[in-house]
Amino acid sequence: MSTLESxxxxxxxxxxxxxxxxxxxxxxxxxxxxxxxxxxxIDALWEEANAIEENIRKIENQIFEVIVVDIEQPRQEIMAAxxxxxxxxxxLKEMNRGVDKLVEILKxxxxxxxxxxxxxxxxxxxxxxxxxxxxxxxx
Amino acid sequence: xxLLYEEGEIMKTKLFQAKILIALTPCLLVLQGxxxxxxxxxxxxxxxxxxxxxxxxxxxxxxYGSCVRRERLDLEVQQATSPRSLETQFIPAVVLERCKTRExxxxxxxxxxxxxxxxxxxxxxxxxxxxxxxxxxxxxxxVSVAAVYGAAGQSIEPGVIEGGTSILHSAMNMWSASFRxxxxxxxxxxxxxxxxxxxxxxxxxxxxxxxxxxxxxxxTILLYIxxxxxxxxxxxxxxxxxxxxxxxxxxxxxxxxxxxEALGERQRNARVYRQVLSTTANTHQALADTFRGDMTxxxxxxxxxxDFDDGPIPIADENPDLSIKSELVxxxxxxxxxxxxxxxxxxxxxKAIADKQ
Numbered sequence: 001m002s003t004l005e006s007x008x009x010x011x012x013x014x015x016x017x018x019x020x021x022x023x024x025x026x027x028x029x030x031x032x033x034x035x036x037x038x039x040x041x042i043d044a045l046w047e048e049a050n051a052i053e054e055n056i057r058k059i060e061n062q063i064f065e066v067i068v069v070d071i072e073q074p075r076q077e078i079m080a081a082x083x084x085x086x087x088x089x090x091x092l093k094e095m096n097r098g099v100d101k102l103v104e105i106l107k108x109x110x111x112x113x114x115x116x117x118x119x120x121x122x123x124x125x126x127x128x129x130x131x132x133x134x135x136x137x138x139x
Numbered sequence: 140x141x142l143l144y145e146e147g148e149i150m151k152t153k154l155f156q157a158k159i160l161i162a163l164t165p166c167l168l169v170l171q172g173x174x175x176x177x178x179x180x181x182x183x184x185x186x187x188x189x190x191x192x193x194x195x196x197x198x199x200x201x202x203y204g205s206c207v208r209r210e211r212l213d214l215e216v217q218q219a220t221s222p223r224s225l226e227t228q229f230i231p232a233v234v235l236e237r238c239k240t241r242e243x244x245x246x247x248x249x250x251x252x253x254x255x256x257x258x259x260x261x262x263x264x265x266x267x268x269x270x271x272x273x274x275x276x277x278x279x280x281x282v283s284v285a286a287v288y289g290a291a292g293q294s295i296e297p298g299v300i301e302g303g304t305s306i307l308h309s310a311m312n313m314w315s316a317s318f319r320x321x322x323x324x325x326x327x328x329x330x331x332x333x334x335x336x337x338x339x340x341x342x343x344x345x346x347x348x349x350x351x352x353x354x355x356x357x358x359t360i361l362l363y364i365x366x367x368x369x370x371x372x373x374x375x376x377x378x379x380x381x382x383x384x385x386x387x388x389x390x391x392x393x394x395x396x397x398x399x400e401a402l403g404e405r406q407r408n409a410r411v412y413r414q415v416l417s418t419t420a421n422t423h424q425a426l427a428d429t430f431r432g433d434m435t436x437x438x439x440x441x442x443x444x445x446d447f448d449d450g451p452i453p454i455a456d457e458n459p460d461l462s463i464k465s466e467l468v469x470x471x472x473x474x475x476x477x478x479x480x481x482x483x484x485x486x487x488x489x490k491a492i493a494d495k496q
Contacts, residue, residue: 009343009347013347016351017351020355024358027213027216027362028362030216030220030221031216031220031362031365031366031369032365032369034220034369039221039223042220042221043221043223043224046217046220046221046224047224053237057237057240060240060347060348061240063347064240064243064244064247064344064347064348067340067343067344067347068247070336070340071251071336071337071340071341071344073333073336074332074333074334074336074337074340075251075254075333075337077330077333078254078255078258078330078333078334078337079254081258081261081326081329081330081333082254082257082258082261084322084326085261085262085264085265085322085326086261088265088318088319088322089264089265091318092315092318092319095273095311095315096272096273096276099273099276099277099280099311100276100279102280102283103276103279103280103283106280106283106284106286106287107283109283109287110283110286110287
């Protein structure tokens with residue numbers, strides 16, 4: 001005799017559907033033949049239908065567990081692929097930031113050149129030191 | 140004199156370089172356009188990601204909703220026919236208990252769907268031209284370089300900086316397009332099996348948790364309405380009031396139509412979702428086959444071995460030893476095939492949505 005745990009999803013679905021048909025049949029009997037049945041019989045049929053439905057819920061729980069276990073490996077691989085894509089996008093962004101950095105580096109250098117070469121510039125040591133430290137900070 | 144001669148030679152060389160740079164720019168721009176075309180095509184996956192996000196979240200939420208509706212109607216029929224059996228039970232609490240598993244199924248289905256949406260979105264992000272745009276920074280670089288030359292009093296042929304900037308711009312974008320394309324093809328090839336298996340399991344979860352539940356909801360609605368009708372008919376038998384009977388019967392019919400209409404909408408939603416899942420699996424497989432081209436199984440296996448443990452994909456040009464990765468280069472025919480696959484995909488998704496409406 002096989003336990004629920006040893007069955008495949010297809011087997012479990014087949015059992016569930018068969019249970020469901022039984023429960024549906026019982027409920028239809030209750031509703032459509034309620035005039036002919038005694039109240040005790042109706043109560044008993046409901047009890048039976050509820051017990052079958054409890055079994056259906058157990059089977060569905062098992063189906064869910066099997067699917068979740070089966071899906072875990074591909075899920076992890078997809079998550080890893082997403083991370084890899086993100087890493088690649090980060091690489092591209094880094095390149096962009098590299099160009100941006102170069103522009104930043106060149107900006108104070110431009111100012112320095114302007115100071116050095118513009119006619120009559122007051123070339124102060126302190127200013128150059130400041131600019132150089134600015135360049136170093138950016139680089 | 141000698142110095143002047145040397146300066147003249149340097150100037151000639153600079154002029155020559157400037158001419159070459161300027162002449163090369165349009166060619167590079169044309170090449171860059173061709174290379175980006177296949178990447179832009181992947182953007183047609185956007186409706187898929189949007190549909191999966193929208194329909195998938197409503198389907199997963201309704202896995203629980205359907206259970207609550209069905210159990211409530213079922214218990215109402217039970218209460219009407221067997222009041223004693225539910226004497227000491229509070230219906231809303233019974234409903235919550237019976238739908239406990241469905242709640243976790245709904246949560247899991249939503250998480251699984253979210254992962255699939257994230258995957259489609261990350262492929263889009265990688266393929267998209269919006270991922271990185273070097274234009275502004277490279278233009279700024281050109282301005283800075285020109286300013287340095289100008290400030291330093293250097294004379295330079297007009298157009299050299301501009302040409303150099305354009306070439307740098309094109310080269311950077313070509314490199315990034317090539318990097319994106321290679322990353323995209325490798326990710327798609329290496330996730331072909333996991334994506335297929337994942338989508339198939341997700342579909343199986345939706346089928347077992349939701350599609351079957353909607354069928355049962357339909358049975359329960361019919362049982363509930365029939366039971367109500369039997370009550371109405373009994374009253375008519377007892378009092379013979381035809382007007383009241385007709386009014387109650389019409390109200391019941393309106394209730395049946397309303398419940399069935401809402402159910403039909405949910406069933407159509409589920410169908411669209413499953414169609415989009417299926418077409419996404421097929422498209423992903425077709426893309427993987429096209430990207431793979433005539434690579435051998437061993438090459439694919441080497442390409443994907445520990446693929447997701449080693450960070451960003453190295454570029455073949457930077458790593459001449461990576462001969463397997465160099466097999467990923469796409470030609471015009473491959474790009475054409477990818478366009479065809481994606482156009483078919485978009486048409487299938489649009490058709491599924493149109494059928495629902």
